[in-house]
Amino acid sequence: MRWRIPVSLALVPHALALWPIPRTLKAGTGFLVLSPQFSINVNVADPPQDLLDAVSETEGFLKTDKLQRLVLGRGSSDAGALTTAAVLPSLTLTLQNTLPVLPISAEAVKDVANRSEGYTLSIPGDGKAAVLSANSTLGLFRGLTTFSQFWYDLNGVTYTNVAPVSIVKDIPAYVWRSFTPTEEGWCSQSYSRTVDSCLTLLAICKSFPVADVKRTLDAMSWVKINMFHWHIVDSQSFPLSLPEFPELAQKGAYSSSEVYSPADVQEIVSYAAAHGIDVLMEIDSPGHTAIIAESHPEYIACSQASPWSTFANEPPAGQLRLASPATVNFTAALFTAAARVLPSKYFSTGGDELNTQCYAQDAQTQADLKKAGKNLEQALNTFTQATHGALANLGKTAVVWEEMVLEHNLTLSNNTVVMVWISSENAAAVAAKNFRLVHAPSDYFYLDCGAGEWIGKDPEGNSWCDPFKTWQKSYTFNPLANISAAQAHLVLGGQQLLWTEQSDPQNLDSIAWPRAATSAEIFWTGATRPDGAPLEGTEALPRLHELRYRMVQRGVRAIPLQPQWCVLRPGLCNIDS
Amino acid sequence: MRWRIPVSLALVPHALALWPIPRTLKAGTGFLVLSPQFSINVNVADPPQDLLDAVSETEGFLKTDKLQRLVLGRGSSDAGALTTAAVLPSLTLTLQNTLPVLPISAEAVKDVANRSEGYTLSIPGDGKAAVLSANSTLGLFRGLTTFSQFWYDLNGVTYTNVAPVSIVKDIPAYVWRSFTPTEEGWCSQSYSRTVDSCLTLLAICKSFPVADVKRTLDAMSWVKINMFHWHIVDSQSFPLSLPEFPELAQKGAYSSSEVYSPADVQEIVSYAAAHGIDVLMEIDSPGHTAIIAESHPEYIACSQASPWSTFANEPPAGQLRLASPATVNFTAALFTAAARVLPSKYFSTGGDELNTQCYAQDAQTQADLKKAGKNLEQALNTFTQATHGALANLGKTAVVWEEMVLEHNLTLSNNTVVMVWISSENAAAVAAKNFRLVHAPSDYFYLDCGAGEWIGKDPEGNSWCDPFKTWQKSYTFNPLANISAAQAHLVLGGQQLLWTEQSDPQNLDSIAWPRAATSAEIFWTGATRPDGAPLEGTEALPRLHELRYRMVQRGVRAIPLQPQWCVLRPGLCNIDS
Structure with missing residues (x-):
């Protein structure tokens, strides 16, 4: 299936918190709040236990990451917009083929040529449910990983500032x-x-x-x-x-x-x-x-x-x-x-x-x-x-x-x-x-x-x-x-x-x-980002900062790449700025 | 005062676990076990609280360091000797002058020219009490630090293998x-x-x-x-x-x-x-x-x-x-x-x-x-x-x-x-x-x-x-x-x-x-170690390994300087060995 792309979708914002950046990605500039009752629904018959575990782990990250935006003010200026933002009630996982459903564990150890890691993800900006689909449980796992990276915290509110999101097909360039x-x-x-x-x-x-x-x-x-x-x-x-x-x-x-x-x-x-x-x-x-x-x-x-x-x-x-x-x-x-x-x-x-x-x-x-x-x-x-x-x-x-x-x-x-x-x-x-x-x-x-x-x-x-x-x-x-x-x-x-x-x-x-x-x-x-530009460090750095801060929130002792002064001011610590 | 040097005292053994190495030091090759009832006695009138705290902290290290010797076998060959070794009952702290007793905190912030950091330490090898003396509480603190580095663990027995020890006067070379x-x-x-x-x-x-x-x-x-x-x-x-x-x-x-x-x-x-x-x-x-x-x-x-x-x-x-x-x-x-x-x-x-x-x-x-x-x-x-x-x-x-x-x-x-x-x-x-x-x-x-x-x-x-x-x-x-x-x-x-x-x-x-x-x-x-030789990396490395392992035991995330294979075989990973 293909997702309908709302008019507001555009090239990826500068500091979108995804790593690795999906191969296809369109995103907006809207605020979207994760419902306090947000749930991930597994629309898969007889879902393998490791898929259910991955869902639980993702729900855990959504609750505990608590990453503030890495901008001056750490997102405090978003407070007003969040009061009127649409609320995302759920994410639904579906498999797109009719083959027997294998656990992630089985898909992950196939010959690299036969691993199916791609996924499609849509996060509407209007309060409708998000949908993640893939050809395998491994693809769903990759999509869950992507989904978990969108979210910031402000005073206990979990939100993204890039709704709506459409990732038509994110498939790895190398196996x-x-x-x-x-x-x-x-x-x-x-x-x-x-x-x-x-x-x-x-x-x-x-x-x-x-x-x-x-x-x-x-x-x-x-x-x-x-x-x-x-x-x-x-x-x-x-x-x-x-x-x-x-x-x-x-x-x-x-x-x-x-x-x-x-x-x-x-x-x-x-x-x-x-x-x-x-x-x-x-x-x-x-x-x-x-x-x-x-x-x-x-x-x-x-x-x-x-x-x-x-x-x-x-x-x-x-x-x-x-x-x-x-x-x-x-x-x-x-x-x-x-x-x-x-x-x-x-x-x-x-x-x-x-x-x-x-x-x-x-x-x-x-x-x-x-x-x-x-x-x-x-x-x-x-x-x-x-x-x-x-x-x-x-x-x-x-x-x-x-x-x-x-x-x-x-x-x-x-x-x-x-x-x-x-x-x-x-x-x-x-x-x-x-x-x-x-x-x-x-x-x-x-x-x-x-x-x-x-x-x-x-x-x-x-x-x-x-x-x-x-x-x-x-x-x-x-x-x-x-x-x-x-x-x-x-x-x-x-x-x-x-x-x-x-x-x-x-x-x-x-x-x-x-x-x-x-x-x-x-x-x-x-070789290229979703906007067609080649991978390039200046674009990547803010995203890598976000990844690093998120890793620390999750208990991995990743180190800072720059002083926080630089982190909150993308580009100002470049050699030529 | 001067400590009587038993006949068995000699130059420092190769891997004696002291860092920094005292300026004067004689040590033996005997085993000495720390009594399970080992105590540190503060023979100081009206001892300052921070001295008592330092004593408690030292007693804690003696109980919790649990560092095995960094040799092949990790000290297991010491087991027999430990059964017949003398037992050290206590360490007594004394001050050698009659000036008012100041807390460590007060001594530590004096002008550097007026800080008294030296100490004298004797650890007899025959079961008699050890004695630490200094001119100030700060000197006693330095001596406690040295004392705490002597001890290894083998199956719950805390011991040293370099008794007796005599440090006549350990005074820093630089303030x-x-x-x-x-x-x-x-x-x-x-x-x-x-x-x-x-x-x-x-x-x-x-x-x-x-x-x-x-x-x-x-x-x-x-x-x-x-x-x-x-x-x-x-x-x-x-x-x-x-x-x-x-x-x-x-x-x-x-x-x-x-x-x-x-x-x-x-x-x-x-x-x-x-x-x-x-x-x-x-x-x-x-x-x-x-x-x-x-x-x-x-x-x-x-x-x-x-x-x-x-x-x-x-x-x-x-x-x-x-x-x-x-x-x-x-x-x-x-x-x-x-x-x-x-x-x-x-x-x-x-x-x-x-x-x-x-x-x-x-x-x-x-x-x-x-x-x-x-x-x-x-x-x-x-x-x-x-x-x-x-x-x-x-x-x-x-x-x-x-x-x-x-x-x-x-x-x-x-x-x-x-x-x-x-x-x-x-x-x-x-x-x-x-x-x-x-x-x-x-x-x-x-x-x-x-x-x-x-x-x-x-x-x-x-x-x-x-x-x-x-x-x-x-x-x-x-x-x-x-x-x-x-x-x-x-x-x-x-x-x-x-x-x-x-x-x-x-x-x-x-x-x-x-x-x-x-x-x-x-x-x-x-410039020189107690034996008169200049500081030199090959001698220092085993001691620095011991310090590092002890730091890890105490909760400081010090890194390994070499693979453990090298640590347990001093010299074999030298560039010319």
Whole structure:
């Protein structure tokens, strides 16, 4: 169906509080008050419980957000208009197709090509009910998220100043919109490249405690991020407890309380799915596996070799003996054990920062290579075939870091998804090899850059990926730079990443938010705003301020991007104003 | 008195959990358990209430810190030794002189030259009572702080592994050890130099809410910082409510709830003093005063002039009309109103980043200068004489930023304290002019550097003082670099600073801690550790980890400096290991 567009609808006002901005949007300038008896009516036969839960959560936000407008006077001048404004009695949710109704949780973990995230939303300005419709419960969830962002508070009155609203069809520009607060098992990594750090946070109190992960998932869902890239283990810690390999966490976790039990993983995966988020778990290999030596020294080369910087990008050194058949079998079984209980169609096998010096000095690897009559690259190919094959047997698509296609000559299925991290410029090379890719470039999207060197005895050292990536810089990212039109279909989307050598629950939110929302908009909204103009920071900033203030109201410790003086005076703190 | 040093006392163990490390310290390697009935006995006649409160707080920390040792196994291997260890029954506090006993609060706000912060502490290893003695309650407070850092937890047993301990005399090397989480009134500043930002945090919910300030004062006291530099107002907001000038906050604060009432100020000042901290309030002048135009446009030149970057280092532009006699009188009265109710002997009048373009285009200032027959420098001298004179009338010493002595030719009392911020290299020039100085160099001690540009429409911009100042970099600071022995007495101490354009309660702790502790040790401990070796990061890091973990246990959101893998293996994550 199509919504009738009232005459008063116009281009989006300057500071409309939506993030990401819908791809289509018309809005007015009228005031509309939310009825104190406002209700959300689910016009869906046998509605799934997670849809009902999402409705309840949305109703909760409408009651508790209490965000005043971010203008001088904080909306006090609206008081008069509110006394005569129309009152919105309800929002009705409908599904537009006749297929069996699946829960949000089921829709969210489909292959990205088959996820239906679009929705249509109408908020009349005359007191008639609002209507949200979609082809799936996941689309309804996205629409609820949008609906919840319209509302301000003034003296207990909940209202919008942009009625009526018509969003004819808001469908994401890219199917893969992720965030990697790489819950990398509370290890952490990546001296010179950072990619394999895990969320040290988690390391401290059971990796990131489940509550911190859930809060992060909440914030992700508010900006329609649909993938959680969970780099759950790394060189320093193995917090993932697997029934088939209990020794890995027993000996590799920081402590028995700093472990993700199978129940914890299921809780997180279920929570994510109910919030429209698929979980891409990563067990990095063959590098970044030093901690496995605690339980299986036989599988690890150059374990804690010194100096670590010769054998790894971060301490401690240690890599899977990829030329050893026993190690190959172990790794394939490990991936199977981890992936088989996950609903996602994707699983990441890592593949970054492989160090050849580690293998050159490892007698067993040299013997294994000699025995097999292979060089290291050939052995890596065998390793990859076997480990990816294990995932294929489960119907899972492998996800790898860019080195696996750009630095090694492997036989990889072109179904493989490649994460581009070393430089944004490498996306073109990945696309040229006809691989699907996810943008995760350190030069735009690494949230931990700029926080200084954490390696000891290096007083003049800075973070390897200096400078800090401001939201403004991230927001200039162009997903199709150097990508031809014919290759554009290979670009699945993108994600911001947080490696956590210097993070834990104390600063998780403040590092991630609101900056991680910038890629969420780039990959949802795409190249242009509803008015046809390209995405541009000056327009975006007031909306990002609103998102940030709303996040704080909802308990996420997002940081201010500017002094409040600037927030209340859009543009006056621009460099040229 | 001198403590008898048992034979087993030796140089400090590697990871002794003290920060700052005492100037004299001998410790053993024995285990000593804190008695479940452990008590602190105050052997002081008519002990002041704040001393008793400090004792209670210390007893609380001993019960609740519950910090496990930061070694592999987290101290589990200590279990056997603890079963046979001696038990410490009590700590006795004594004063060593016969002067009238003053509260900590009174001792903490004396002229820095007259503060007595030293203490002597003995913790026998044989079950005899520990003894803490000092010449003042403030010294006892410092000693209690040290005492509280010795203790670990293992399965509910509180113990140390470095008994016996003898600290013959721990007296700070420098009298001025400060932190400037410049509660600058929740404004924020300093585009190109940052110095005048205020804690935007405060701006959001009543500047920094009083609770956040108190928590910061707590953390400061744990590392023996003795000055809180409270940059309470700035260009963007005037949250300081003064009975004599109510209009300044009424019109200049972000909202009526984002104001420090006189009661709030007194609460903070009292809380600080009871924790051994003097409050140096700053009302920056004549620059960084744009917000005063909201209530007194007659006193402000170039109010919100555009482009702001021509007239100020941060938006908005606006400076006191320093050539106007009425403005001079207003400013002197303002300083008097703010300073007269504060117990501190110090008050900062600011003086940074004066913009001459602002005055060149201000017709009134040009007329005022012409009428007085003065040039701008002469008028600034008159302004300074009058405003500093107002403080002198209250018995207060003026504190200024370095420009007032290095960039302007003013007649200033040599009693003035000068804060060196633009560059550490400028300290020598200040000393050469025979002014007392406090090190606050942006190239070592600015905590906000490296977090990106916050000015709008500047996607490639980074923070003006990039890169991020790591604790390791800060820790290399030498207070006496380029200072002659004859000038050394001019160096009062130093402080780390946080300007808060991009801070608020969400990230206050994580930006400040544990980094702000580095200067606390530099200026307490001085050039050498108790074993005579110079301060050096590799030795310091394990102690700083312990401080950080202890802060987290006490509710301060200090961030991890390294992955826990490194924390538990001192040295193995060094760059050369």
